[in-house]
Amino acid sequence: MVGPEIERLIQLLARLPGLGPRSARRAALALVKRRDGLLLPLADALTAVAESVRTCSVCGNYDTQDPCAVCRDVRRDGSLLCVVQDVSDLWALERTAAFRGRYQVLGGLLSALDGVGPEDLAVARLVERARSPDVTEVILALPATVDGQTTAHYIADALAECEVAVSGLAQGVPVGGELDYLDDGTLLAALNARRPV
Numbered sequence: 001m002v003g004p005e006i007e008r009l010i011q012l013l014a015r016l017p018g019l020g021p022r023s024a025r026r027a028a029l030a031l032v033k034r035r036d037g038l039l040l041p042l043a044d045a046l047t048a049v050a051e052s053v054r055t056c057s058v059c060g061n062y063d064t065q066d067p068c069a070v071c072r073d074v075r076r077d078g079s080l081l082c083v084v085q086d087v088s089d090l091w092a093l094e095r096t097a098a099f100r101g102r103y104q105v106l107g108g109l110l111s112a113l114d115g116v117g118p119e120d121l122a123v124a125r126l127v128e129r130a131r132s133p134d135v136t137e138v139i140l141a142l143p144a145t146v147d148g149q150t151t152a153h154y155i156a157d158a159l160a161e162c163e164v165a166v167s168g169l170a171q172g173v174p175v176g177g178e179l180d181y182l183d184d185g186t187l188l189a190a191l192n193a194r195r196p197v
Helices: 004-014 021-033 035-052 087-096 123-130 146-158 184-192
Strands: 080-084 102-105 137-141 165-168
Touching: 004 021, 021 035, 080 087, 080 123, 087 102, 102 123, 123 146, 137 146, 146 165
Parallel strands: 080 102, 080 137, 137 165
Antiparallel strands: none
């Protein structure tokens, strides 16, 4: 139905998170229809990103400079180190503008099923950074999944030799959430983490 160039574009778009074959076809068609306004600027942006973006050698964030803008920001609180699974989590926390410390991107979670062990993650780098006398607290901002909790426990054990407090994000009922729409795990976490009113 379509030429090999368009078919390749569809196949590449279908590899993106959240896009299946149908969505990829619609996206490819939208790009082709809007060649000058969307396709060519997107191609230029992709080329620029491919040529200039690198991984921060300090925290694992993506930026055009190494160290990244977050690590270079002298106004950040160097005593707080927030551990996240991936760069997308770092970006989500940054959108809130609530956290002004520093980060460590793990690059994944421990998973026996997927064959991901501690050596595949930035755990050694995290422990090295936590040994700094400047760091007083490590915040584990990991997902409330089996792999996330396994990783959090492993990291807490690895940090036991360091003189830092280890904390995790609160879990439970989200703001605006209705109880009968929540899953059992969320309700259990909310009950276990209850606090005085």
